[in-house]
Amino acid sequence: MESTIKSPQENEDHTWRVRLLKIWRRNGPGYLFLLPWLIGFFGLTLGPAIASFYLSFTNYDLLEPARWTGLSNYKFAFFNDARLHKSLSVTFTYVMWSVPLRLSVALALAMVLDRSVRGVSFYRATFYLPSLLGASVAVSVLWRQIFGSEGLVNYLLLLTTGITGPSWVTHPDYALSTLIVLAVWQFGSPMIIFLAGLRQIPQDLYEASSMDGAGSLRQFYRITLPLLAPVIFFNLVLQTIEAFKTFTQAFIVSGGTGGPVDSTMFYSLYMYLEAFANFRMGYASALAWILMVIIGIFTSIAFLTSKYWVYYEDERR
Amino acid sequence: MKTTRKSFPWGQFTRHALLILASLLMIYPLLWMMSSAFKLDSQIFSSMGLLPTEFNLDNFIDGWSALRVDFAVFYINSFVIAFLSVLGNLMACSLTAYAFTRLEFRFKKFWFALMLGTLMLPYHVTLVPQYILFSQLGWVNTILPLVVPKFLAVDAFFIFLMVQFFRGIPREIDEAATLDGCGPWRIYWRIMLPLSTPILATAAIFSFIWSYDDFLGPLIYLNDMQGWTVPLALRAFVDASGGESLYGELFAMSTLSLVPVFIVFLAFQNLIIRGVALGALKR
Numbered sequence: 001m002e003s004t005i006k007s008p009q010e011n012e013d014h015t016w017r018v019r020l021l022k023i024w025r026r027n028g029p030g031y032l033f034l035l036p037w038l039i040g041f042f043g044l045t046l047g048p049a050i051a052s053f054y055l056s057f058t059n060y061d062l063l064e065p066a067r068w069t070g071l072s073n074y075k076f077a078f079f080n081d082a083r084l085h086k087s088l089s090v091t092f093t094y095v096m097w098s099v100p101l102r103l104s105v106a107l108a109l110a111m112v113l114d115r116s117v118r119g120v121s122f123y124r125a126t127f128y129l130p131s132l133l134g135a136s137v138a139v140s141v142l143w144r145q146i147f148g149s150e151g152l153v154n155y156l157l158l159l160t161t162g163i164t165g166p167s168w169v170t171h172p173d174y175a176l177s178t179l180i181v182l183a184v185w186q187f188g189s190p191m192i193i194f195l196a197g198l199r200q201i202p203q204d205l206y207e208a209s210s211m212d213g214a215g216s217l218r219q220f221y222r223i224t225l226p227l228l229a230p231v232i233f234f235n236l237v238l239q240t241i242e243a244f245k246t247f248t249q250a251f252i253v254s255g256g257t258g259g260p261v262d263s264t265m266f267y268s269l270y271m272y273l274e275a276f277a278n279f280r281m282g283y284a285s286a287l288a289w290i291l292m293v294i295i296g297i298f299t300s301i302a303f304l305t306s307k308y309w310v311y312y313e314d315e316r317r
Numbered sequence: 318m319k320t321t322r323k324s325f326p327w328g329q330f331t332r333h334a335l336l337i338l339a340s341l342l343m344i345y346p347l348l349w350m351m352s353s354a355f356k357l358d359s360q361i362f363s364s365m366g367l368l369p370t371e372f373n374l375d376n377f378i379d380g381w382s383a384l385r386v387d388f389a390v391f392y393i394n395s396f397v398i399a400f401l402s403v404l405g406n407l408m409a410c411s412l413t414a415y416a417f418t419r420l421e422f423r424f425k426k427f428w429f430a431l432m433l434g435t436l437m438l439p440y441h442v443t444l445v446p447q448y449i450l451f452s453q454l455g456w457v458n459t460i461l462p463l464v465v466p467k468f469l470a471v472d473a474f475f476i477f478l479m480v481q482f483f484r485g486i487p488r489e490i491d492e493a494a495t496l497d498g499c500g501p502w503r504i505y506w507r508i509m510l511p512l513s514t515p516i517l518a519t520a521a522i523f524s525f526i527w528s529y530d531d532f533l534g535p536l537i538y539l540n541d542m543q544g545w546t547v548p549l550a551l552r553a554f555v556d557a558s559g560g561e562s563l564y565g566e567l568f569a570m571s572t573l574s575l576v577p578v579f580i581v582f583l584a585f586q587n588l589i590i591r592g593v594a595l596g597a598l599k600r
Contacts, residue, residue, distance in 0.1 A: 029501045030422025037413040037432070037476070040469025045435050048446035055445060062449070109339070112332065119333070125586055126340040132582055132589070133347070136530045137548035138571035141555055142350045145564060152349060185343070189593050196594040245439060248532040252552060271441055276537055281445050288441035295439055 056286035061279045073286035084287070086262045087270040090176060094266065095243040098183035103235055106187040110194035111224070124192065131188030140182075140252035144169055147178040169253055172263040179249055179264060190235045197231035198224070237302045241295055247272065267291055347575075354569035377573065380566035384550060386542050388570065394539075395529055395546040398460050402528035403521045405467030406475050410520065411513070413470045414479035415505045419491060435473045440533075448537060462538045463531070467524070475520045478595065482516035483509060519592040522585050526578055547574045 031038070056073055060066035077084055109127060113120050133139050146152045149167030157165045168174040205223050214222065225232075247268040250258065258265030258273070271291070275284035355372050381388045416422070417429050451462040470476060490512075491504045499507070510517065535546045545553075551574060554567050582589060 027422040030416050030420035030425065033412045033416035033420060033501070033505070034422070034428065036409040036468060037416075037470040038428075040409070040466060040471045041431065041435070043450075044447060044466050044469060044471050045438070045443060046431075048443040048450065049438070051446035051449070052442050052444075062452070112336065115332070119336075121586075123336050123340060124590065125582075127343055128590065128593070129347070129582065130343055132526065133575055133578060136575060136578065137532055137551045138350075138574045139347075141551055141567060141571050142346060144555065145568075146346060152346070185346075192590055192593045241439070245441075248548075251532070251536075252555065255556065256552075268441065271444075272533070275445050275448075281449070285445050288439070288444065291441050292439060299437070 052285040052288055055282050056289050058282040060281040062281060063279075066282060069282070073283050074290075076283070077286055077290060083262060083265070084270065087258070087265040087267055090263065090265055091244065091267040094176060094180060094183075094246070095240060098180045099236065099239045099243050101180070101184045102187045102239060103190055103232070105184060106191035106235075107194050107228075107232070109187070110191045110198055111220075113191075113195060114198040124195065127191055128188035131186040134182070134186040135248060137248060137252055140249050143178060143182050143249070144253050147174075170260050172261045175254070175260055175263045179246075179253060182249055182253075183243070183246075190239060193231060193235055194228070197228050201227045233302065233306055237299055240298055240302075244268075244291065244295055244298075350568050351572050353565065354572045356565060376565040376569035380554075380563075380570040380573075383563070383566055383570075384542070384553060386545070386550075388547070388550065388573075390543060391545050391547045391550040394460070394544060395548075398463050398535075398546060399525050399528040401460070401464040402467045403524045405464060406470075406472055406524040407517055407521055409468050409470035410472065410475040411479055411510065411517065412505070413476045414483055415501075415509055417476070417480055418483040419488075419504070419509070420501060432473050432476060436477060444537075451538065457538055458541050458544060460539075460544070463528075463534050467528075472524070475524065478520060478592075479513070479516055481595070482513055486512055515588065518585065519588050519595075522581055522589060523592060525581060529577060 055066060057068060057070060058066040058073075059069050113123055130139075147168035148154075149165075149170070151168075153168065154165035157163050166174065168178050201224065205227075206219055209219055209223060245268055246266055250264045250266040250269045251272075254260075254264045254269075258269050267287075268291075271284050271287045274280045274287060354376050355374070356376075357373060413432070417425065417432070447462070447466075448457075451457060454461075456462050456465075466472075486509065491499075491508055494504050494508055530548065531546075532548045532552075535549050536552075539545055539549060542553075551567075551571060554563070554570060
């Protein structure tokens, strides 16, 4: 348009520029909007993840440069680290007890609330409150006192039965149970999700089945459970992952030691201590990747088996 | 619909009685802590009642300045970090979500899949290298490691939440705006954000609560007591109180620390519960 005659060189230059402009028009705004996330993704997620994978094969204490040690971190973790094995068993025990208990209580109360019309929002809010506050240090502090040797539980025990209870939080046999109780106490958020799921179940299914003479137990097994299965599945996966990540509660209740005798040495707490108390950054990175694999296995087991027990309404056979 | 008889609804009655009992059991520990905050130490464990005989504010006054630094400083630190976290999450995550739902660019699907992938990544994997990075930048003992990631949309959960919401906004609206000559920025700022207040509010609430409650982050990055947040101060209080003589003060400060979250809960109950139902659980 501007010039009448162009040298081939100039022409090529021109089309090249036009093409660049076109690429920019098509992609520029999108990438500009995406820029903060891209920086964060490469700088704070992907980069660190790769670095952590590399570090897991080294010894690194922040002061001297990382020293490549091959598989020795993993070998130590698998075969020699008794404390890690203890920590794994503590964490698995916690997950195996706290997740099913929490979900059962959540489901039971969601079903009760689903039936009663009046005051649902009040009860829902009250039951949810502990979930909301439960992650705070304040509640963990409270727990430590409630289950302490002169705590509320022992006071009630003495009052009702005359038994002098032990100091639950500092007794190796009971300390973990107090944390499981704390987790079950926070059943509020899965309960809310169950409530939302129960609302989706068509009421006429219940009416029709009760006309056919089905009792409420039968209705629970034949209607509620199968139709709620996707929601239960969703809760199960998420709660399991969250339980593996538990840190604050164990840290505060045990005073940051994972004690007594490592009985509350949760995996996350052990990794924290290795990294930031003992400055074994390489070993801590190996621990992070082992956890990643464990969580991955649990998630994929849940996903792979889901087709045998999860019923999605839209895939009627 | 289930009972059509006119007789006294015993079923409803017992159900409500049980529910009220269960509610009381659930919040009893919290109420007990609250009332203990007003009691003398000698009274705390000698009664399980909830009503203190007198409202004694000594625990609050003594607890407030029991550590070398006043709790006022801890609250300011906590609020500054929480406020900046909310701001960062809202800005960065909404920009990202807008790009993923409304703009066209190459490799969009690829980036979106990666973003969803980061939802599954446990924080453990990035914890150590992030610490090394921030300490080499000289950011340890500042609030930057706790705040800057929020401005880079590292919390993919909020992106996910906003993407879901933006998809529900009819495309005709921004197509009309494009015809009127609006660029993507104007559409984002003048149309998408104002239409998304419910989800922005939900994201703001959860991001406030999580940031205010966060313990691990401050524990790692904030060493100097002047820079501590409220949870760190409480933890130091536990260690300091060792014996039982400071229970009252500890309870007073713990109770106080729950107040901001509790106020947010009272004010935005419905948004929070809807947010949880959307999958905003995490805990």
